[in-house]
Amino acid sequence: MKGVFVSCLVTVVSAVAVAEPNTLAVLGEVRLKGPMGERLDRMLRNHVVATDTEYITAPFLEKTERHGWWQTEFWGKYMHAAVPLWTYSGNEELKRKIDAGLATILASQEPSGYIGNYPDELRCGEGWDVWGMKYTMLGLMHYYDGTGDKKALDACAKVCDYLIGQLGPEGKRGYPLYKSGNWAGYASSSVLEPVVWLYKRTKEQRFLDFASFLVKGMTEAEDGPRLVDLALKGISVADRNGYGLQPDKNGGYVMKRNRSKAYEMMSCYQGLIEYYEVTGKEDLLKAAIATVDQIIRDEINLAGGSACSESWFHGAKKQHRPYVHLQETCVVTTWMRLAEKLLTVTGDPRYADELEKTFYNIYLASMNRDATEFAAYTPLNGYRYRGHHHCYMHTNCCNANGPRGFVAFLRAFFQANGTKAIMNFYASGKQQIKLPANGEKVIFETYTQYPKKGFVRMVNHTAKQIPFTLSVRIPAWCASASVRVNGKAVEQPPKPGTYCDITRTWTIGDVVEVNFDMTVRVHELDHYIAFTYGPILLARDTRFHDGPIDEVFRRGQVTAKNPPQFLLAVRSPSDDIWMTFSATVPMGSHHENPEGFNWPEIRFCDYASAGNLWEPANAYRTWFPVEYGLGE
Ligand SMILES: [Zn+2]
Known part of the structure; x- marks a missing residue:
């Protein structure tokens, strides 16, 4: 019997070519210096330590959420970065903030186990209540991981028991968990990740049973998220609406029955990979890999960002167009976590390539210069600006999620496997x-x-x-x-x-x-061109005062096969700009004119620095139009 079991296991593992997962360095044993170290220290000081944990935990004491909103996600998201970055830095003020927030969260827990801000009649239904509990559970387990304090783990187990009692197989609410919340069950189902975390830490069978129940809803229910069958059939992430669910057509931000929301979908795959790690169910890992590989092909742009209005849209081939609700920071950081997880589980360096591209481009671009804030959306052309206020609060989902991206970069930085x-x-x-x-x-x-x-x-x-x-x-x-x-x-x-x-x-x-070899590469798309230097997307920026940044390149003169020999690193005009390059390039609108015939000398900077004054007057562009000729 034992022999049969082992040989089956070998077959299962070799089928997805997964060896032992990588192990991670202890946070703080990878320490950064130079521009990245300064950036991290600034974010730690001005964003993470400066977060008012009293403010973001106050809603948990109120129980007045009647809009179906998400005030209860902010604390858990904060803890996702705050505890690892406290481990990284040992910052005592940060520890005091973390402890103060935790005390409020624990004080708010009801005897039923519930931690949240919805009144009883609205709990576990529409809106973002289960989603909020997901982040609360993650926050509590981060505290436990960082300090070893069991009261946080016990509180988390009570939240999970409450969820099992409400939305489990025999749940009081009378419907399974995937039927609650938005986006075809994605938002609520992503609670799988902390449920598996809880099982890993407690080894209590009831949590693994609940995880199995969730996975069933996420993969087998015809009207559920269907994260495995649609992935293995090769249905692109942008085309998964329908399939047993009549899609919503209202075009609003919140959809009950659509499957296109990037952040929530990726959060579900994060949980499925965790579940694969404890059960060895290979279809789940295969589905996650198939989905991520398809995202890399069809959705990720040259800045390593993706999604418009947070939804998949075959964005890679449309990245030159003037979309503005592009590359939401929550999507960016969730993508970084997922890439880090797949890198760790599979050891495949492609995921490191992706994480690096995202980190040096859209991730750093979304953070403002003093690292006090993250943008909500960051276009590829235009200007940068601060995000919205959410849920009657002076914060939003992206500001809460932003620091998590840096943690993903740190966790992937130096890993080990065997010797x-x-x-x-x-x-x-x-x-x-x-x-x-x-x-x-x-x-x-x-x-x-x-x-x-x-x-x-x-x-x-x-x-x-x-x-x-x-x-x-x-x-x-x-x-x-x-x-x-x-x-x-x-x-x-x-x-x-x-x-x-x-x-x-x-x-x-x-x-x-x-x-x-950092030779500049040219990327062509539908009469537009863009340039990358190593992993870095290049941009023009109005601060260089070197002509209209929308000016056209001359037809046929710069192509992927005919890249210009043009880039020279030069001194940056200010400390706000990390990299500056000088180039003499074939562009201009009046080349019949003897002076206009001459090529202009212009500057490029790294995309992360472009537009970082966060004001409309500081515009930038990454995709440049190429002149059309008669008959085209
Ligand atoms: Zn967001």
């Missing part, structure tokens, strides 16, 4: 991790200006002289790269889109030097 230490990202700082195979701690000190420059220098600081493999990620965008150890090139030339494995007995002071 491999895996360097996924490059930034100055110190990286430490324990190898799971033998418990040895591996340490590197990195100096780089990446991605401003393609050179990275890593010095081994591992105390003991020990053998291990350092896996260095070679991004897929990179046409060529070189890797040298103590000045000597590695034997196998590094291949883009893979890891370059360096296996040796390491001595303190061993130096690894990596050079990435």
Whole structure:
């Protein structure tokens, strides 16, 4: 019997080609310096520590939510970043804020276990009550993870027991959980993630049973989210409405029966991957991978962002058009978490490529200069501005979610598997991790200006002289790269889109030097062109005062096959602009004129810096029109 079970297990695992998942570094053992370290410190100080936890927990004491709104998501989202960043920094003021918020949350818990702000008759139904409980559960477990304080875990278990009693198989409300809330059950069903977290931490069978009940609703109910069958049939995320549900046609923000909402859908896959981790049910992982791969192909733009009005829309091929409700920060951070999770589970560097692109472009673009705020929407062309107020509060979903994106970047930065230490990202700082195979701690000190420059220098600081493999990620965008150890090139030339494995007995002071080819690439789309430098999307910005940023490129002169030899890094005019490049390019509207014939010299900056004054006068553009000719 035992033999049959094992052989089945082997078949199951090899079918999806999943080896052991990567392990993560302890937060704080990957420390950033340079521009990213400063950015993180600024966000920590001005956003996370500065958050008024009394303000965001006050609604839990009120129970007056009659609009079906989402005031109860803000605290859990805050904790998603606050606790990991307290672990990262040890900031005592942050710990006091976290403790004050937790005290209010615990005081608000009813004997039934409920934590929320809906009156009893409106709970667990329409609106965002279950969604709020999801974030509350995540917040409580982050507290438990960070402090080991069991009262937070007990409170979380009581919330889950309340949910089981209301919306479980024998629930008092008389309908299954996926029937509550919005977006064909996506919003409520995404509570799967904390339910599995709770099972992982308590090993209580009733929580795994509840998770199985949720997964059934998410995958088997004809009118439910249908996250597996539609994915495995190859139905694109933008085309999953219908299929057993008459779609809503009202065009409003909240849809009861549509399946196009990006953030809520991805949150469900996050839970399904967690459930796969405890049950080994491979279809769930396959469906998540199929969906994410399709999102990468059809939805992700050059800034690593996606979705319009938070919905999938085949956005990759429309990214040059003037959509404004683009790349909502909640969608961005949820995408980063999902990419980080798949990278960890599968070890596939494509997910690191995606996470890196999103981080350096749309994620940093959505954060304002002093990191006090995140934008709600960030277009690819236009100007940046602050987001809305939500639910009669001076905050919104995106400000609450923003810091989580940085945590995803940190968690993916340096991972390990067996005797491999895996360097996924490059930034100055110190990286430490324990190898799971033998418990040895591996340490590197990195100096780089990446991605401003393609050179990275890593010095081994591992105390003991020990053998291990350092896996260095070679991004897929990179046409060529070189890797040298103590000045000597590695034997196998590094291949883009893979890891370059360096296996040796390491001595303190061993130096690894990596050079990435950062040659600018041209992207063409429907008579528009855009430029990327390494992972960075380039933009024109009105602060350079170098002509109209909407001016056309001359027909046929700059194409993907004929990229310009044009980019020179130059001094930035202000500290607000991270990267500046000078270029002499074939553009202009009056080239019949002898002076107009000459190419202008213009500037580009990184997309994250473009428009970061957050005012209409500071406009930017990433997709540039190409002149049409007669007969086109
Ligand atoms: Zn949002």
